[in-house]
Amino acid sequence: MNHLADLVAALPAGRVLTDPDVAGAYARDQTFLPPGTPLCAVVAESRDDVVTTLRWATEHRVPVVPRGAGTGLAGGATAVEGCVMLSMIRMTAVRELSPADEIAVVEPGVITADLDRAARAHGLMYAPDPSSYEISTIGGNLATNAGGLRCVKYGVTRDSVLGLEVVLPDGRVLATGRRTMKGVTGYDLTGLFVGSEGTLGVITAATLRLRRAPETPPATFAAEFPSLRAAGDAVAAIIAAGCRPSLLELMDRNTLKAIDDWKNIGLEPGVRAMLIGQSDDGVPGAAERMAALCEENGATFVAATSSPDEAEELIGVRRLAYQAKERLGTCLVEDVCVPRSALPVMISEIEAAAERHGALISTVAHAGDGNLHPVFIFERGLAEPPPHVWAAADDVFRAALRLGGTLTGEHGVGVLKRRWLDLERGEVSGDVQRGIKNVFDPLGIMNPGKAI
Amino acid sequence: MNHLADLVAALPAGRVLTDPDVAGAYARDQTFLPPGTPLCAVVAESRDDVVTTLRWATEHRVPVVPRGAGTGLAGGATAVEGCVMLSMIRMTAVRELSPADEIAVVEPGVITADLDRAARAHGLMYAPDPSSYEISTIGGNLATNAGGLRCVKYGVTRDSVLGLEVVLPDGRVLATGRRTMKGVTGYDLTGLFVGSEGTLGVITAATLRLRRAPETPPATFAAEFPSLRAAGDAVAAIIAAGCRPSLLELMDRNTLKAIDDWKNIGLEPGVRAMLIGQSDDGVPGAAERMAALCEENGATFVAATSSPDEAEELIGVRRLAYQAKERLGTCLVEDVCVPRSALPVMISEIEAAAERHGALISTVAHAGDGNLHPVFIFERGLAEPPPHVWAAADDVFRAALRLGGTLTGEHGVGVLKRRWLDLERGEVSGDVQRGIKNVFDPLGIMNPGKAI
Structure with missing residues (x-):
């Protein structure tokens, strides 16, 4: 364990957590996979801390598992045996927020919803909104290319990333991408890191694209269907009509029943699916138009509203879904x-x-x-x-x-999906991906056994 | 030249053009760079032709320069000495166009505007519209991650690509990406190929995202300014007001003068810049709102219209820009x-x-x-x-x-910008990009000397 003493000595006081119980608290994400036992946890407060940690890890061939808030659902941030759990949670600076250029430069520990709120103070928004966005971090969102409810209109995390600052396993600092809306100088390294689940390097800053926030509250509808097929047809009709929903969520009977058993939402026996949608385009009648398409496709009940309170009530049903299931x-x-x-x-x-x-x-x-x-x-x-x-x-x-x-x-793939991975990607893709991994991480110390 | 005889024998009749004058016709793009002398040109008609050509090239270490319509402006498709010019212009199949999923699967030789027209027959559009889009190909657009006028609203080519079929230099076929709107299985190889200027492999098919075409003709405005600064301020005001233009083009005095000298558009002496913009949101008054913001920022003349004919007249000025300059x-x-x-x-x-x-x-x-x-x-x-x-x-x-x-x-970088490349990307990025190149093309036969 002399190696570990070197790391403790190389970093500012308090960064390295060596108590097994304390380090163990960083060892898992939201999956139930039994994690390995970490050697220690490092809670980085600066890019330099990350550089020091990775240089040390390279020198001593110690695996490093980067993590944000640990809200992942695929095991990407679970400890491997003897690893350093590298927590980015204290790197929370918003280095820059430029309303004129509609960009923000942030550190990876920033909570996603906090960035959105900071942007809204300037009439802007940060679009990606994974369900965890009140507790998950930008860094974790980048690592998994997180989606969310607004994706249907605004795209996934990748679509809001312009550039990254990354520390490579050997401690070199790589800048990818740019501050501009467009650019084609060299290969798309930004895209390569987004969704790479911490297997290529550690993201220490991101230049993110903000968007104009809608000026009016969204218009909202909900519809109940006697069959999933009918709800699916309504979805197709809404898209085909060019409604451009900013949210379009479907729940099946089991989900609705779990919510009803808990909160008594008055679920009728014949209801097999519910669709909830929003439009933030500000076009009058947008919710009514989507609701009408639901009726044309067999909905037995529809409601549409532009009132924020009523909208909250309709969307609230969807928000209860996971908690209702966890009761079961x-x-x-x-x-x-x-x-x-x-x-x-x-x-x-x-x-x-x-x-x-x-x-x-x-x-x-x-x-x-x-x-x-x-x-x-x-x-x-x-x-x-x-x-x-x-x-x-x-x-x-x-x-x-x-x-x-x-x-x-x-x-993301994390650990959970690895056994199915080759069914999807094929042999050539697997070869190429391992080749790319090897360019960045020839010693295989970055989050080994994950993602690819 | 026995090698060449092998290639001729391996491909169907007529694919290999060995006459130096004929092959030479494939040797350059729209740059004036003096090209090398190609060994031959291959005009591929299928993925198998590409596989055969690349296997042969790998065996004999012959450089391969892929090309579409040759409309590039950076020299990416200019011949290197002794290369095979691999033309994709005859691979023009639209393999699939699914209105329900809003995707198309196309071969690289499809003319960009042709795909857009095919999509519009179903109420859809293919958004990327480089100025060359009536003559350039999807393959060339993918190679350079082409932009265009509609980018300001719909993003660049990358934002419309879901997956690719690529032949690697050793003849293996790689499938990247997917048919779905979202997906995070493995590294983003699709993004890596888009904009790679033919240096990693040859794209033989692409799964592209289509979008709903606007239902009404765009609303259009034009504004003249006494200074570039005022025009720049108007641009900022239009964006900040959340106008979401689908086109926003600026021309300076020299451009306007070249057009006026040719077509007599009645350019006033004090006009230093013109801004032309469109909105396709279908919101009433959108063009008038942008025009009013121009006036507030010092425009001396504004016009706004929803009439397609009048719009064509305003946009027509912008369309004349390059030809007007070429006269000079x-x-x-x-x-x-x-x-x-x-x-x-x-x-x-x-x-x-x-x-x-x-x-x-x-x-x-x-x-x-x-x-x-x-x-x-x-x-x-x-x-x-x-x-x-x-x-x-x-x-x-x-x-x-x-x-x-x-x-x-x-x-793109092509040949023209290579000497400035390291000013932008830095040493670590250069190292990493060469490493990635080496994963795909260890012999360095794919479009050598270009892009990275």
């Missing part, structure tokens, strides 16, 4: 994405998999993007999902791929 | 991009460089993106730009970098 057991939150037209078929496939394996699955979907979160609910107290849950998940993943979809829309 | 001499079309707030300063820098070196520069800008095209006009008949032009260009590039900008917003 331990949740494995999954994340497949299919071409939008395949959404109804994918939901049927999920239902069939649930029945086939006797699994309880309840699904919410970012419907406008074809991104589904089937939540597998199982008995509390188990260390990991039981075999019938994995068997159902396996069916769901294979169905998504068969429908032209992907294993993960916005959560 | 040979044009070096440059392509710097700066943060939007630096646009007026950058224009002043361009004017100062012109005066300092006695160069004639006339500038158009995609103003909403901060992307400027200073066009250096010099004496016809010269093989390449004279020293005073390069000296002025050097000043312009350095000024753009000083202002936080980039050497190229949408044309």
